[in-house]
Amino acid sequence: xxxxxxxxxxxxxxxxxxxxxxxxxxxxxxxxxxxxDRYQSLMNAGVRVNSFITQLTGxxxxxxxxxxxxxxxxxxxxRFVGGRPMVAHNAxxxxxxxxxxxxxxxxxxxxxxxxxxxxxxRLYPQAxxxxxxxxxxxxxxxxxxxxxxxxxxxxxxxxxxxxxxxDLKTRYGCSQADHALLMGLQRTSRHMVGPYLKQRAAA
DNA sequence: TGCCAGGCCCTCTTTAGGGCCTT
Numbered sequence: 001x002x003x004x005x006x007x008x009x010x011x012x013x014x015x016x017x018x019x020x021x022x023x024x025x026x027x028x029x030x031x032x033x034x035x036x037d038r039y040q041s042l043m044n045a046g047v048r049v050n051s052f053i054t055q056l057t058g059x060x061x062x063x064x065x066x067x068x069x070x071x072x073x074x075x076x077x078x079r080f081v082g083g084r085p086m087v088a089h090n091a092x093x094x095x096x097x098x099x100x101x102x103x104x105x106x107x108x109x110x111x112x113x114x115x116x117x118x119x120x121x122r123l124y125p126q127a128x129x130x131x132x133x134x135x136x137x138x139x140x141x142x143x144x145x146x147x148x149x150x151x152x153x154x155x156x157x158x159x160x161x162x163x164x165x166x167d168l169k170t171r172y173g174c175s176q177a178d179h180a181l182l183m184g185l186q187r188t189s190r191h192m193v194g195p196y197l198k199q200r201a202a203a
Numbered sequence: 204t205g206c207c208a209g210g211c212c213c214t215c216t217t218t219a220g221g222g223c224c225t226t
Binding site: 008009010011012013014015016017018020022023052053056057088089090091092093094096097115117118121129130131132148189190 | 223224225226
């Protein structure tokens with residue numbers, strides 16, 4: 001099965017269109033339900049980190065200023081991902097930073113992104129909410145570091161994805177819980193999840 | 204000066220509004 005690249009960005013804000021930039025990126029490779037490789041780096045995009053972000057993430061201006069240039073980090077990250085399909089929690093957010101930061105260094109960010117937030121809303125509608133930390137606690141997933149740091153959050157999202165793949169196989173009989181199935185599932189309306197998984201399990 | 208995202212999803216909807224989720 002093709003490895004899936006799970007990505008998480010820490011940034012200066014929520015919108016690259018409003019001038020926000022990435023400060024840290026982490027990518028973990030998930031294969032056969034196991035994390036098999038990792039990439040993580042702070043990055044210096046030449047912007048200041050405000051106090052709210054420092055309080056949220058622990059990332060300071062000193063840390064960012066000492067980090068390698070954003071272009072260098074993003075090129076390394078793109079090489080690490082290669083042509084593999086990608087996943088993020090609330091992928092709309094990470095996808096726009098992935099594309100915006102890669103566009104700045106002339107790289108193509110046109111990867112298919114699946115979203116553990118959308119998948120969670122379909123697979124775990126009973127969850128009290130669909131924040132990454134809540135879902136990790138709900139499923140008793142391992143924690144590997146401070147929340148709101150890129151590598152810890154990427155690993156948490158990878159563990160959540162592995163849990164989803166496990167549930168798709170054991171609860172719904174989907175033997176190939178691959179990226180194509182995930183993309184189909186997240187495009188499926190909440191009311192059609194059962195029929196969709198039944199059809200995929202029979203395929 | 205004050206404000207600024209955006210895609211998804213639910214419902215007291217669909218000729219719309221507001222909450223969730225990410226930093």
